[in-house]
Amino acid sequence: MKHPTWFERVMQHRLDDVSARIIRxxxxxxxxxxxxxxxxxxxxxxxxxxxxxxxxxxxxxxxxQALENEYLYWQGMKDGVQLAYTVLEMMLHDEKEQEE
Structure with a gap:
């Protein structure tokens, strides 16, 4: 499954932002x-x-290099958990609306 272009742009922007913060x-x-x-x-x-x-x-x-990669990894984990939580929350909200 190919990701939508907008999603790839958002992910690239997030990676650029996190990388810039890590450098500092x-x-x-x-x-x-x-x-x-x-x-x-x-x-x-x-x-x-x-x-x-x-x-x-x-x-x-x-x-x-190892320290930069570690920061990127942990920020990616945090972002992934936050994304999964948000998507799950949206799905549960949609289910509740359909039941009503």
Whole structure:
């Protein structure tokens, strides 16, 4: 079953909104700044062989990505539960109206 275009637009808008809020999370902002500094140090000398800075940058990068994904996952779960509750409530309301 294909979703209606309006529904896809609403879901995309919600994802964009949640992503924008996640980016502004203090914990993620701090990680982004740390990652950026380590990345600059990594490429400042351009001799990448055996540089511990690369491991440091890679760790920060993966940690930041994991945290962003975790926030997206939990917000998606909350939104999904809220959507399911609203749809169920609407269905129950429609049933009551039909019984009357």
């Amino acid at each position: 999370q203090p914990e993620i902002s701090t990680l982004r700044e740390e990652e950026h500094l380590v990345f600059q140090r990594l490429f400042s000398g351009m001799d990448l062989a055996n540089k511990p800075e690369f491991s440091d940058w890679e760790d920060k990068h993966h940690h930041k």
